[in-house]
Amino acid sequence: MVDKSLWTQQIERDPQHSHRYIQRFKDLAAAGNDLHGEARLIDAMVGREARILDAGCGPGRVGGELARRGHTVVGVDVDPVLIAEAATQFPESTWRVVDLAELDLPAAGIAEPFDVIVAAGNVMAFLAPSTRRDVLANLAAHLAADGRLVVGFGAGRGYEVADFLADAAAAGLSIDLELGTWDLRPRTAGSDFLVAVLSRRP
Ligand SMILES: C[S@@+](CC[C@H](N)C(=O)[O-])C[C@H]1O[C@@H](n2cnc3c(N)ncnc32)[C@H](O)[C@@H]1O
Numbered sequence: 101m102v103d104k105s106l107w108t109q110q111i112e113r114d115p116q117h118s119h120r121y122i123q124r125f126k127d128l129a130a131a132g133n134d135l136h137g138e139a140r141l142i143d144a145m146v147g148r149e150a151r152i153l154d155a156g157c158g159p160g161r162v163g164g165e166l167a168r169r170g171h172t173v174v175g176v177d178v179d180p181v182l183i184a185e186a187a188t189q190f191p192e193s194t195w196r197v198v199d200l201a202e203l204d205l206p207a208a209g210i211a212e213p214f215d216v217i218v219a220a221g222n223v224m225a226f227l228a229p230s231t232r233r234d235v236l237a238n239l240a241a242h243l244a245a246d247g248r249l250v251v252g253f254g255a256g257r258g259y260e261v262a263d264f265l266a267d268a269a270a271a272g273l274s275i276d277l278e279l280g281t282w283d284l285r286p287r288t289a290g291s292d293f294l295v296a297v298l299s300r301r302p
Pocket residue numbers: 105106107108155156157158159160161162176177178179182198199200201219220221222223226227228
């Protein structure tokens with residue numbers, strides 16, 4: 101048994117939280133907001149019909165768009181309400197309720213590794229701190245030999261970038277690129293966001 105993610109603790113305190121989260125993104129989409137910046141970056145990183153794992157997928161905002169672009173998407177999330185929504189919205193993809201700290205897709209019959217794993221929308225900042233290294237090691241283990249892991253999260257959300265980089269190194273990942281935004285702006289001393297591209301250390 102692993103420590104509960106901060107997201108799980110939040111939905112236990114407030115069972116409506118997930119439903120409001122789903123509605124918020126429906127409202128943003130209905131108002132014409134661009135919700136696909138992360139998916140566009142990931143799409144540019146891979147060949148056509150790639151295998152993509154959306155780690156902490158929520159209601160499938162990123163993975164669903166990547167599936168629409170022709171990729172084979174597996175999405176995993178600890179929140180069953182969000183996974184049910186993803187499965188309803190994007191039935192062509194595979195969605196599973198899993199804590200990333202216990203991720204073992206081959207044991208669930210999904211054996212093939214991934215060209216890219218994406219963890220967008222502050223997933224890393226919602227992990228139970230005690231599980232961070234295990235999560236990063238699990239993600240590394242699900243990458244193809246030349247696969248890449250892309251994470252994005254905000255500074256000031258309780259996971260310092262220096263700690264993240266140390267945890268990634270301990271999990272056998274090396275950093276290929278540190279950006280400040282999903283539209284490829286450089287990370288500077290004043291950046292309040294990190295988009296990191298990582299790969300397995302040879
Ligand atoms: C702000 S949402 C982002 C959802 C999605 N990635 C997006 O960008 O639209 C954060 C997500 O991280 C998931 N999460 C947090 N800790 C997790 C864990 N240990 N295992 C799996 N999912 C987790 C939450 O359930 C939640 O869906």
